[in-house]
Amino acid sequence: MGELNSAGVKDEDITVIFACGTHRAVRPDEAERLLGPEVLKRVKVLSHDCEAPDHVYIGDTSFGNKVEVNKIFAEADVRILTGDVGLHYYAGYGGGRKSVLPGVSSASSIQFNHAMLLHPKARMGVLDGNPVHEDMMEAARLADVDFILNVVQNARHELVRAFAGDLEEAFLKGVELVDRIYKVPIEEKADVVVVSSGGHPHDIDLYQAYKGIHAALEAVRDGGAIVAVAECPEGHGHKVFYEWMTRYKTLEEMEERIKAKFVLGGHKAYYIMKALEKVHIILVSAMPSEQVRDVFRLEPARTAQEGLEKALKLVGRDASVLVMTHGNITLPTPV
Structure with missing residues (x-):
């Protein structure tokens, strides 16, 4: 928030979207715990609804997914993703591109993507050849993301390191650290x-x-x-x-x-x-x-x-x- 303000962005021009995907909306008490009471007072806050009628179509992925995203997200001048990188059942890893798809995408776009969990490469800790991950990354590129800030946590949910910058490069740096911490050779x-x-x-x-x-x-x-x-x-x-x-x-x-x-x-x-x-x-x-x-x-x-x-x-x-x-x-x- 401070960085945005110092760059000349006013509080009233900032909207925080909870990237809920298919999950329920974030409750007020949860929003306060996640953002803090001061931030809640300063900026607009909303939860993404994947069933909303006003999603904006932004293009097709090479897999054929017609990507539709949150209208407010699509119409923003600057799009910043935040989140944490960790192991994920079928996307390989959470974090990065996942804030767009499924995070702020329509139910139909999410359905198309998640149906690919049946693919043999859609596995925990796997990115190469994983169609779920690749479709997500293409969707995030279509969304024209400007910047991401992702973190890696330890088992006690303490921050280990933060990675910021390019959509793909910062995410992959987080993946490297997750591998060092959580992959155990046998x-x-x-x-x-x-x-x-x-x-x-x-x-x-x-x-x-x-x-x-x-x-x-x-x-x-x-x-x-x-x-x-x-x-x-x-x-x-x-x-x-x-x-x-x-x-x-x-x-x-x-x-x-x-x-x-x-x-x-x-x-x-x-x-x-x-x-x-x-x-x-x-x-x-x-x-x-x-x-x-x-x-x-x-x-x-x-x-x-x-x-x-x-x-x-x-x-x-x-x-x-x-x-x-x-x-x-x-x-x-x-x-």
């Missing part, structure tokens, strides 16, 4: 991976705790077993996630649904179904065993020892075992 994949999702609040429900399972998939061999230790005191944690697991019986059904209409929450159901085609998953949690087994199709256990015993019965007692204590923030990377 010599070979294990028969069994015991993974913690990081404890409270990261394992408050299965929807959140799945991040640990997702990371463990990079460390376990096909046909192996993952023992996911996550209390999940609040159960499954997401209505759509639960509905997809009860409604769709096969991975193919879920893929068709994603192609037709991406719904936040459904992607976690898809990832679980996809994982179960390759590995056994044992969930050590407080969730009802019947729900774990019948709805989410995982093997329930009450203790880590019980979970490990079940895993060894499945893959053999001479199995190699790898333990991930911070599965929510680390990405095993075979070397």
Whole structure:
């Protein structure tokens, strides 16, 4: 704010847009926590609505996505993106271009982009050949972004470093630091991976705790077993996630649904179904065993020892075992 003011930009000419994508609008108390009460008093603040009727078409990506963005964002004289760079399930990394797509894009543009999560290169920690990332970057270029300010945080959500400047260059510098902090080299994949999702609040429900399972998939061999230790005191944690697991019986059904209409929450159901085609998953949690087994199709256990015993019965007692204590923030990377 101070930099903009010193450059001659008046407070009344500044608009802060919360890049909500398909998420709900930011509540007033959340806005105050994010920006501070003084900033809220000085500038216009709004949450992006992907269903708004007045999005502005700015062009097509090479993938065929007709990119439509927030009208106020499109009509601004200067467009600045802020955010944090971190690992992301299918975009490879969060941050940078993601503030435009999905951040301030229309529902149809987001749907087109997110349907590409089915691509084999749409993976955590992968940018090269990842169509979700590449489509996002092209959309951000079409939006004519002037400047970005992105940060990288540690596991305690403390700022490690900030990166500012060009849309792509600053973002990629952030990616390099994320790789150094969160990618962990492993010599070979294990028969069994015991993974913690990081404890409270990261394992408050299965929807959140799945991040640990997702990371463990990079460390376990096909046909192996993952023992996911996550209390999940609040159960499954997401209505759509639960509905997809009860409604769709096969991975193919879920893929068709994603192609037709991406719904936040459904992607976690898809990832679980996809994982179960390759590995056994044992969930050590407080969730009802019947729900774990019948709805989410995982093997329930009450203790880590019980979970490990079940895993060894499945893959053999001479199995190699790898333990991930911070599965929510680390990405095993075979070397």
